Structures are given as C-alpha cells and as structure tokens.
Amino acid sequence: MESYRERLWPAPWIALVAALAIPASLLTFAPVSILAGAVVGVILAGGVIAAAVVSAPLIVVGEGMLRAGTARIPLAVIAGTSVARREEARAARGPQLDARAHLVLRPDIDPVLRIDLADPDDPTPYWVVSTRRPEELAAAIEAGRTS
Structure with a gap:
C-alpha cells in the first residue's frame, strides 16, 4: 500500500515557453509558407509540452x-x-x-x-x-x- 504519491508535473509556464515555438516557426517559414510555419510551430510546441508531461517523475513511498x-x-x-x-x-x-x-x-x-x-x-x-x-x-x- 502506498503512503505517499506525487507526480512532479511541469509548471504551467512551461506551456507558455513552449508556445514561443509558434512565432519562431512563423518567422522562419514566412518566406516559404505561413501555413507551414504555423503547423511546424504547433507541432514543436505540442512536442515540448508532451515531453515535459511524459518525463514528469513520480515519487512513491x-x-x-x-x-x-x-x-x-x-x-x-x-x-x-x-x-x-x-x-x-x-x-x-x-x-x-x-x-x-x-x-x-x-x-x-x-x-x-x-x-x-x-x-x-x-x-x-x-x-x-x-x-x-x-x-x-x-x-x-x-x-x-x-x-
């Protein structure tokens, strides 16, 4: 039986930092395609958030x-x-x-x-x-x- 359990979820501001990938991708891909920049930015931001959530350590006693x-x-x-x-x-x-x-x-x-x-x-x-x-x-x- 567990007497203590805690998941060390990432702080909410991590999502805001990850969202910075969207304007960075827009600027990078603007000469090629704004749509491609938006898609790449959303994928990168989602990947960073997913990696932070999946890698959150669990502490159990x-x-x-x-x-x-x-x-x-x-x-x-x-x-x-x-x-x-x-x-x-x-x-x-x-x-x-x-x-x-x-x-x-x-x-x-x-x-x-x-x-x-x-x-x-x-x-x-x-x-x-x-x-x-x-x-x-x-x-x-x-x-x-x-x-």
Whole structure:
C-alpha cells in the first residue's frame, strides 16, 4: 500500500515557453509558407509540452520502498531526512552538493528533501528530491521506516 504519491508535473509556464515555438516557426517559414510555419510551430510546441508531461517523475513511498523517478531504495537504509526551502534548497542543489548524490530535481519546484542513506555498501551518500510537499514525504518515509 502506498503512503505517499506525487507526480512532479511541469509548471504551467512551461506551456507558455513552449508556445514561443509558434512565432519562431512563423518567422522562419514566412518566406516559404505561413501555413507551414504555423503547423511546424504547433507541432514543436505540442512536442515540448508532451515531453515535459511524459518525463514528469513520480515519487512513491510504499511497500517498504522509496521510488523517485526510475530509482528505488529500501526504506530500511534511510538514515534521516531534512527539508530545504529557498536559499537552503538552492545550496543543497548547488554549492553544498556531493557529486555522488542521487538527484531527482525539477528546476521549477523550490523545496527539496535531502534523504540521507545509511548503507555502507552504497557509494551514494544521500538523495536530493524535489517535492511540492516535503514535510508529507518526510513523514511518509519516517512512518515506513518505523513500521
């Protein structure tokens, strides 16, 4: 049974950015055909939006496992979690980041949850996961670890 589930959908402004492909294509194809430019622009914008939606990672806590994107780890090897927002989150994603850490990040989601690991055989010291509900994710991980 899942105690936590979150899909990291892209922010709505991604659609606005993707829509910029339409006027760019119109300008590019204007000497040839305005209709061709509009069609190519709509196809490009739709493709960007579809790629953003399809690639949205899923975070699930359940059945003794944490799944974030395509990676999974048993809850038993999690040593602890810590929530970071704003400047702390920026530092966790950048200057303080260990190159061996596993990352599941979305640039448009500010809060991150750092998940420390206690497995001596795993070279990955911790995970950094973007989440819109970091406290709920941390609570679900803790509840899964203690049950």
